[in-house]
Amino acid sequence: MNQYPAWKYLLIAVFLVVGILYALPNLYGEDPAVQISSARGTPLPDTVQGLVETRLADSKLKSKAIEAGQNRLLVRFNNTEDQLAAADVIKEALGNDYVVALNLAPSTPRWLQDIGAQPMYLGLDLRGGVHFLMEVDMDAAIQKALERYSSDLRTVLREAKVRYISIRPSSDKLAIKFRSAEDRTKGEERIHDEYRDLQLKEVDQGDSYVLDITLSENEMRETRKLALQQNITTLRNRVNELGVAEPIIQQQGDRRVVVELPGVQDTAAAKRILGATATLEYRAVDTQHDVEAALNGKVPAGSRLYKTRDGRPYLLKSRVIVTGDQIINARSGFDNNSGSPQVSVTLDGKGARKMLEFTKENVGKPMAVVFIENKTTSRIVDGKPVISNHQVEEIISVATIRDVFSKKFQTTGLDSPQEAHELALLLRSGALAAPIRIIEERTVGPSLGAENIEQGFESVVIGFCLVLVFMGLYYKVFGLVADLALAFNLVLIVALLSMLQATLTMPGIAGIVLTVGMAVDANVLIFERIREELRNGNTPQASIHAGYSKAFSTIADANVTTLIAGIVLFSFGTGPIKGFAVTLSLGIITSMFTAIMGTRAVINLAYGGRRLQRLPI
Amino acid sequence: MHILDKGTHIDFMGKRKLAMAFSLTLILISLVLLFTRGLSFGIDFTGGTLIEVAYPDAVELGGIRDVLQEAGFSDIQVQHFGTARDVLIRIAPRANTASAKLSEDVMTALKGADSAVEKRRVEFVGPQVGGELTEQGGLAVLYSLIGILIYVAMRFEYRFSLGAVAALIHDVIITLGVFSLFQVEFDLTVLAAILAVIGYSLNDTIVVFDRIRENFRKMRKGSPTQIMNASINQTLSRTLMTSGTTMLVLVALFLLGGEIIHSFALALIVGVFVGTYSSIFVAGALSLALGVSKADLMAVDKEGKEVDQTP
Numbered sequence A: 001m002n003q004y005p006a007w008k009y010l011l012i013a014v015f016l017v018v019g020i021l022y023a024l025p026n027l028y029g030e031d032p033a034v035q036i037s038s039a040r041g042t043p044l045p046d047t048v049q050g051l052v053e054t055r056l057a058d059s060k061l062k063s064k065a066i067e068a069g070q071n072r073l074l075v076r077f078n079n080t081e082d083q084l085a086a087a088d089v090i091k092e093a094l095g096n097d098y099v100v101a102l103n104l105a106p107s108t109p110r111w112l113q114d115i116g117a118q119p120m121y122l123g124l125d126l127r128g129g130v131h132f133l134m135e136v137d138m139d140a141a142i143q144k145a146l147e148r149y150s151s152d153l154r155t156v157l158r159e160a161k162v163r164y165i166s167i168r169p170s171s172d173k174l175a176i177k178f179r180s181a182e183d184r185t186k187g188e189e190r191i192h193d194e195y196r197d198l199q200l201k202e203v204d205q206g207d208s209y210v211l212d213i214t215l216s217e218n219e220m221r222e223t224r225k226l227a228l229q230q231n232i233t234t235l236r237n238r239v240n241e242l243g244v245a246e247p248i249i250q251q252q253g254d255r256r257v258v259v260e261l262p263g264v265q266d267t268a269a270a271k272r273i274l275g276a277t278a279t280l281e282y283r284a285v286d287t288q289h290d291v292e293a294a295l296n297g298k299v300p301a302g303s304r305l306y307k308t309r310d311g312r313p314y315l316l317k318s319r320v321i322v323t324g325d326q327i328i329n330a331r332s333g334f335d336n337n338s339g340s341p342q343v344s345v346t347l348d349g350k351g352a353r354k355m356l357e358f359t360k361e362n363v364g365k366p367m368a369v370v371f372i373e374n375k376t377t378s379r380i381v382d383g384k385p386v387i388s389n390h391q392v393e394e395i396i397s398v399a400t401i402r403d404v405f406s407k408k409f410q411t412t413g414l415d416s417p418q419e420a421h422e423l424a425l426l427l428r429s430g431a432l433a434a435p436i437r438i439i440e441e442r443t444v445g446p447s448l449g450a451e452n453i454e455q456g457f458e459s460v461v462i463g464f465c466l467v468l469v470f471m472g473l474y475y476k477v478f479g480l481v482a483d484l485a486l487a488f489n490l491v492l493i494v495a496l497l498s499m500l501q502a503t504l505t506m507p508g509i510a511g512i513v514l515t516v517g518m519a520v521d522a523n524v525l526i527f528e529r530i531r532e533e534l535r536n537g538n539t540p541q542a543s544i545h546a547g548y549s550k551a552f553s554t555i556a557d558a559n560v561t562t563l564i565a566g567i568v569l570f571s572f573g574t575g576p577i578k579g580f581a582v583t584l585s586l587g588i589i590t591s592m593f594t595a596i597m598g599t600r601a602v603i604n605l606a607y608g609g610r611r612l613q614r615l616p617i
Numbered sequence B: 001m002h003i004l005d006k007g008t009h010i011d012f013m014g015k016r017k018l019a020m021a022f023s024l025t026l027i028l029i030s031l032v033l034l035f036t037r038g039l040s041f042g043i044d045f046t047g048g049t050l051i052e053v054a055y056p057d058a059v060e061l062g063g064i065r066d067v068l069q070e071a072g073f074s075d076i077q078v079q080h081f082g083t084a085r086d087v088l089i090r091i092a093p094r095a096n097t098a099s100a101k102l103s104e105d106v107m108t109a110l111k112g113a114d115s116a117v118e119k120r121r122v123e124f125v126g127p128q129v130g131g132e133l134t135e136q137g138g139l140a141v142l143y144s145l146i147g148i149l150i151y152v153a154m155r156f157e158y159r160f161s162l163g164a165v166a167a168l169i170h171d172v173i174i175t176l177g178v179f180s181l182f183q184v185e186f187d188l189t190v191l192a193a194i195l196a197v198i199g200y201s202l203n204d205t206i207v208v209f210d211r212i213r214e215n216f217r218k219m220r221k222g223s224p225t226q227i228m229n230a231s232i233n234q235t236l237s238r239t240l241m242t243s244g245t246t247m248l249v250l251v252a253l254f255l256l257g258g259e260i261i262h263s264f265a266l267a268l269i270v271g272v273f274v275g276t277y278s279s280i281f282v283a284g285a286l287s288l289a290l291g292v293s294k295a296d297l298m299a300v301d302k303e304g305k306e307v308d309q310t311p
Helices: A006-027 A047-058 A080-097 A110-114 A138-159 A181-194 A217-242 A267-275 A291-295 A349-362 A417-429 A446-500 A506-535 A540-572 A575-607 B013-036 B061-070 B102-113 B127-155 B158-182 B188-218 B224-256 B259-281 B283-289 B294-298 B303-308
Strands: A030-038 A063-069 A072-077 A098-106 A129-136 A164-169 A174-178 A198-205 A208-215 A248-252 A256-262 A277-285 A303-307 A313-323 A327-334 A341-347 A366-381 A384-400 A408-411 A436-444 B048-054 B076-081 B083-091 B118-125
Touching (some): A006 A110, A006 A446, A006 A575, A030 A080, A047 A063, A047 A072, A047 A080, A072 A098, A080 A098, A129 A217, A138 A164, A138 A217, A181 A208, A208 A217, A217 A256, A267 A436, A291 A313, A313 A349, A313 A366, A313 A384, A384 A417, A436 B127, A446 A506, A446 B118, A446 B259, A506 A575, A506 B224, A540 A575, A540 B127, A575 B188, B013 B158, B013 B224, B013 B283, B048 B102, B061 B076, B061 B102, B083 B102, B102 B118, B118 B127, B158 B283, B188 B283, B224 B259, B224 B283
Antiparallel strands (some): A030 A072, A129 A436, A164 A174, A198 A208, A277 A313, A277 A366, A303 A313, A327 A341, A341 A408, A436 B118, B076 B083
């Protein structure tokens, strides 16, 4: 009686070995390291490693190891001073096309890396860093889309020779005013034919004939999706500028983005770079009117006054040719013939059509790019800080149209490769359809992170030891067996967390502590049953058997219900709560295995198939 | 070592009127507290900004208050956090605040007064996020209760299910009552703890119910009251043992886990305590009051087979 077939022992042994192997990387520390990747996420050229090596040798900095990974180069150092010094040297050597970030690289031995074992992924509350939740202003995105249509519709109506009084965009619709009902019907038919995605509605206001135009549900959804995607892409580029080793940029819901920057301490800089959202517009330069007159207050109708970064004024037409969200790509490079720096811009289909239309009629005339930044500032007014959102509009480039073009064109005549690079970066970050703002921030300083780890670790260890002693005293040998199972359980939780690369947070550690306390429950149930059976006069062997079998359904029921709470927590959870739910749920599952099968295996090995007078329980 | 040797024979059911009165009183007090004093919600739910800073030496809160007031922050709360060197600054949410810039301004002001100050933690939650979290949190508690209600009804019987869920609501209300009484900050981690309490307390209740079901089938003689009494007594040492080990680790967490985890550990300690009590005195008694009889549990026959499947 009470003997397991060999496969069960084997199964447990396999779990134990795998568990230990995958939990092992957590015991090795971390190396201070410098991580180098290309600013555009492209593979690194082979020359980089050589350059880094020679520069480090020149500066007499000793690296511990240099590892070339996928799209990145990792240089490990023996201490933080070397790491910081090296980062400066490398930054200087490589220039702006590369992201040089400080990192703590786990020093997992090669053979463990080869089987895919990694240490647990620590949350920001444990390693320090910034967490931002950002929200895209979808109303603005919709409004922008409507404004784009308004200039399209003007063209359509003009080409169809339908006369209208005005086209007015408001926050969620466009209102076109016509002189007569016939004009309106004609216009409506025309617009309906050209733009199936628009919803049209006739509204009569007194003696004017208005056509209200709204985006269809489908088009709105599409607009929102694009606005979000564009924001995410732009955020990625901006985060690269910050030089963060393992940033997370993730969509959350249909209008939000989570940005996590581990190790970033200068949150002010991070916010400036992330928060300065931008859009841009290509506009025609108004050459018919005088800039000087406009400066004195005589701004002609249909034009507006803008300034360049260094303060030169220009009069620009208020009609927008192409907006930032119609730009697919902007890249700096060199002109093949002259070798001078240039920026190549690619537009999407709609933008290309408009550009073609515009350039056809305007060769030889200048065109400007207006960069619009949404900035949030707080000022103190009457002793109270006043937060205001305002737009900074400035011209980043004025160039003469040399030829008719549509989808692809180059901006040349730039002074330096540096300027081309900057313009391309601005164009790219201006390729945003809607402003985005921070609606949640959680920053944890590095000292607090380290303290959290220490305290968390301490409470796990102390709680664990207390339970070990308590169980040992209370259930004697059986208690010690339960202790073994508890240790096994802890190893399995750590191994699973490492394998899944689930984020370990402070509440996650609390979940582990709680699991340690609750995991013995299964063993308590079993052991109490065994004691009861013994009291009822059963033989030790029969008592062991009955104890395990009778307790099983109780354990299952009790754990399933706790698991329900865990799953609800997980599905509801944001960041820290999720961490708690993960460890709690994992702990419940592993404890079922270790407390039932694990202890049974040991007890079967120790007592199974023997004649026993009494049990040490 | 045995705490409760040879099984106990305490008449728990006989005291159920007393226990009910006791529970109802506690619930009533808790509800009154919740409606009058309310909970001290953290910024997770209210929105606002929270900044934790550390100084190398103990600091006076008055000085910090003055510095911030001079910098133009009027509606602020400043308190020590854990030690006299750590300071927590709370800034209430503003209607038009869409920006996370506030914390920078506070740090600038503090740095200006004492450059040794170190930023430990900043949390900014926009008002709309706070509102959503409150709603989601309430829903999470509701969903887990519904999920549990269904599972227990399937595995046992609907009256047990109602008894169990009533016991859970009892635990949640009393735990919230304690938080209201001492005005301990109620944040996201506390909500997580409350959900864990639901799981834990249910765990306890299920174990007792399981035994009740088993005894209903086994003990041919005896009234439901006697059977319930016997079941609670038989599981009593397990109930106390598990609560004991859980309490041990929770106290360790409370004392060693640091300030951030304090309210979380407190919620669990209170919850486990109340949960243990409710699984002994409330859950069974309620199902009994709802009229659980032997016949109700005999029907589920396949149970017997499952028990034999030894792991």
